[in-house]
Amino acid sequence: MNLSTASALSESKRQETSTRASRHIGLLLFERCCIYNAGVISEAFRLANELQPGSGGQPAYRLSLMSKSGGNIATSSSISIWTHHLHEYAVTDFDALFVACSKSEAMADRDPHLLSWLFGGERSLHDARDRTSETTVDGAxxxxxxxxxxxxxxIPMAAWSxxxxxxxxxxxxxxxxxxxHIARxxxxxxxxQPLDHPNVMADDLSITTTTDKIHASASWIKENFSNSISISDxxxxxxxxxxxxxxxxxxxxxVTPQQYLMNVRFELICRLLLDSDLPVDKIARRCGMGNGDRLGRLFRRRYGMSPTSYRAEGGLGAEDLSES
Known part of the structure; x- marks a missing residue:
């Protein structure tokens, strides 16, 4: 059998299987997940449905979002996503399963119950780790x-590299x-945007400008301002x-990233001082400033008054704020 015949047969077989019922895709998400990643996966399958209709009026793909708790889960952008409870399904209910395993969380080390759902049975953590390492092409x-x-x-798109x-x-x-053809x-x-080269495939999707990356990092700083953040992070x-x-x-x-971080923190600190009755020490902890003493020193250095004076006087004038 020559290559052209084999290719034709392969394409014929693919077209034949494409007419079956909708393929069920599962997307397993966790609290504080990146909404962009969930969205771009969903959008890819939605576009595939438009470009390759299924049979009998059914879409080629149907997507189910899941989480361990079910219901609404919070994303890193503070937008809630509704999800099915994990145990509404078995893994075998899906044609493929996508798992948002965070960079900072080694799922196999922290959740044996999830691994039991994924792989079945009460296996040891070591055995589950071995099974997760079985790899096929494309990272599956x-x-x-x-x-x-x-x-x-x-992780954010800027860190996909x-x-x-x-x-x-x-x-x-x-x-x-x-x-x-459909993937392209x-x-x-x-x-x-038009692709520069006819053979360019999905790799181009990960190319972002330096400005995009800097903006993404600034957004990340805003989302994580209450934590200890280093330049390396x-x-x-x-x-x-x-x-x-x-x-x-x-x-x-x-400004430097450190100054940007402090600007974000002090913006919230000032708002909390004026709009809440929280003690200064609690505001300091909530805004990543450690304790009230440290916040007091930095606040006086920045605004020329203590946090309690700022609260008592109802804040600073617009002119004073612009100069700070």
Whole structure:
């Protein structure tokens, strides 16, 4: 059998399987998940439904969002997403399962119950770890004999460099089901700008400008201002070296990342002093300032008065604030 005949048969078989009932895709999310990653996976399969209709009026794919608790879960952007409870399904209910495994959380080390659901039975953690390492092409982790499980690091798009982007995994599934042509069309819809080279595929989706990366890191700082944040942490989000990140950030915002962080913190501190009755010490802890003594020293240095005086006087005038 020559290559052209084999290719034709393969395409024929793919077209034949594409006419079956909707493929059920599961997307397992966790609290504080990145809403962009969930959205881009969902959008890829939605576009595939438009470009490759299923049979009998059914879509080619149907997507179920799940979490361990079910119901509304919070995302890193403080937007809630509604999800099904994990145990409404078995893994075998799906044609493929996508798992938002965060970079900072080693799921296999912290949740044996989840692994039991994923792989079945009360196996040891060591055995479960071994099973999660069974790898196929495109970064998929497979449950033996049946359902492919796609693990991805649930991190901001700016930090995708060097890792398998979630959208790439969704495109790999679409390409496996419906061929390169449909996958390319999904790419063109996700990224409507003309591609510079006819052979460019999904890899282009991970290319972002330096400005995009700096803005993403600034958003990350705003979301995590109450935590201890280092330059290395923020530079990692932007996928840059510390030195380059500091230079680029200051060029974009006119302040260093540390100053930007303090501006974010003090903006909330001032709001809480005026709009709440929280004690200064509690405000300090909530805003990542340690304790009331430290907040008092920094507040006086910044505004020339103590936090309690600021509260008593109803804040600063617009002119004073602009000068600070």
């Amino acid at each position: 982790r497979t449950r033996p004999a049946t359902v492919p499980i796609y693990w991805f690091k649930d 060097g890792v398998e982007a979630p959208v790439h995994l969704a495109l790999a599934k679409i390409e496996a089901d419906f061929g390169t 069309r999904v790419v063109s819809e996700l990224q409507p 923020a530079a990692e989000v932007a996928a840059m070296s510390n030195r380059n990140y500091l230079r680029r950030f200051k060029a974009e915002y006119g």
